[in-house]
Amino acid sequence: MNIRIPAAILAASAILAFGGAAAAAEPAASASTVTGISSLMNPAISVNALFLGETSADDDGHDANRIGLQEAEMQFTSVVDPFWTADLVVAYHQEIGHHHDGEEADAQDEAAFATDIEVARIRARGLPAGLGLVLGKDYVPFGKHVPLHTHQFAFVRAPVAVRSFLGDHGLTEVGARAEATVPLPWYSEFAAYAVNGDAEIFDAHDRDLAWGARWTQTWDVAPTATLELGGSLLHGPGAHHEDEPAGGLGVYGVDLTYKWISGARSHGPAVVWTSELILPDPEHAEGDPLGWYSHLQARVHRNWWAGFGAGQAADVSGHVDVGGEEVETLATWNEYRANLTFAPSEYSALRAEISQLDQDGGDADDLRFSLQWNFTIGSHPAHLY
């Protein structure tokens, strides 16, 4: 759901928010009794901005060589009352489109921007028996990549498999999610959710709830290493493709993550290897659409990370007539990426990346060199493991 808010309003709210925080220090402790103005209960506020410069070897008439803002994200977090904690994330970002003819088109080409309320949720505090409850708009917990904010991505963009089957800019939906810690000898978490089904991957004409679940297991395979296995499913109304008969969208996924972080030294060596397989429901397509990616990140020196990634998406690319019946055909997209990231602190990073996206049997290849930098200011909550 894109909520169109002029950028000026976003900027004004930022100014007001920070202005309010700055004014907080001035009044005496008791002044709010008579002024009614106090910032003591203000939320923690942070802003992350991502900038991206890119040049493409296959601009093909598009304006692919540019430099600009990729995303600015403002986050507010606060305890609401004894029962809830709230998070609000407003993002101003490039609006990325996806063409089923296999050609990726994003705002690099069109310089289109949108303002989204990505997250507006409340999280229950202190429910008994290891239960969690999240209400509002939030990232859908499908796989490892979908729940990530853009500045957490291992590469400049989401993997082609995620872009193809789960949308180009996250997958955030309004609804409810229940979470539970499953009592097993290792850490096991089960989440189930029902959401409104507003995202572009769902049928816009046949509204119904979407629902899904995720179950993750995490084992400590060594004192400083973990292995996480996750399974996800997502069902929703309509279908991924506008012109197919009414039906359901089903996407299934399995992911595996190995993480090792040296315990012997601060900012020491570390390795994160994540692989994910995404299987869309094949009922409407000729062949079996699927996507996968595998990412390897390694901290090679205190502030330096190297990343390597490969991925594939076999997605619907067109239609052919088979015995008088029109069926969809698949095209396979291959993606290869490598990057080097310099992160002098937890609050800024500079990344250089080279990526190649090509189509089997097609003539659309895209070789890109990207330079991305980001910074975070304010009180930004720590990321989950």
Added chain:
Amino acid sequence: MKIPNRIAAVALALAACLVPLVSPGPAAAKDGPLRVAVTLSDLGCAARAVGGSDVEVTVLCPGGMDPHYLPAKPSLSRKLGQADALLFNGLELEIGWLPPLLEKARNPRVRPGAPGMIDCSAALDAVLDVPSGAVDRGLGDIHPQGNPHYTVDPRRMIAVVELVGRRFGELDPPHAAAYRDRAEAYAAQLRERLPVWRERTAALRARHVLLNHQHWNYLCDWLGLDVIGEIEHRPGIAASPRHVQDMVEKSRALGDVVVVAASWDHLDVVREVAGRAGASLAVLPGHSGAEPGTDDYLAFLDVVTRRLAEAAAAPGKE
């Protein structure tokens, strides 16, 4: 057969709610020892000494790991999910990993504001290095509430031990007297060792100390050492070549410098500075349990003070 989405959605949400209700779950209290999770191994020593057989202690951050950067492994959330109480250092030392662990632990007994949350920094009379003036991240990864590394000062740990004794008694009234008695006994042991440790490091008071990180400021404050600066310059940020050179030149000019670092520090830079400055080097276990023979807090301080004394007696050598 197609299941309507709305029915499936509701059924799945209910299933998620039922999982914990049909199981014992991490939040269910039980008879037996008080289950105490502690963030730092030093606090774990205090908890064990005070709790004795009435508590079961789980340390989240091993003594050999830099507590700023503990990976927030889900297994740690699982441990927190089973805890009746949490002892933490506070002063934002654990801010990078404790909040996400608590979020995933989903344990009402150890959520902010719960009686089981024991902030050990509440025991401090004075906090060192509280920044004055404008505070921003241009100063590095500073802690706005002050230096959080107080557990390496046994005087302050005495206050922590006394606090732990009181709080355990509040959480587990039937054993309150035992907690109080054990806290007093352990505090007495620490008080008894204070002059021994201080005397052992007497030679160091005639020299200057260059720290790698402000981890040892409380220790130096207790021992009365002259700290001339930090190699790290800004906390959490790699030292620039210019700052390294400045520290080398300052150390050479002063002479009689001992460089002090923790075992988890980037020792290549530390050794370079010590070598170029002609200073002796003391690489210390950062917390109890960081090395064999330091599992107990008293043994940890024995090793720390002995190693400092050796460095003071051997200028220019590690």
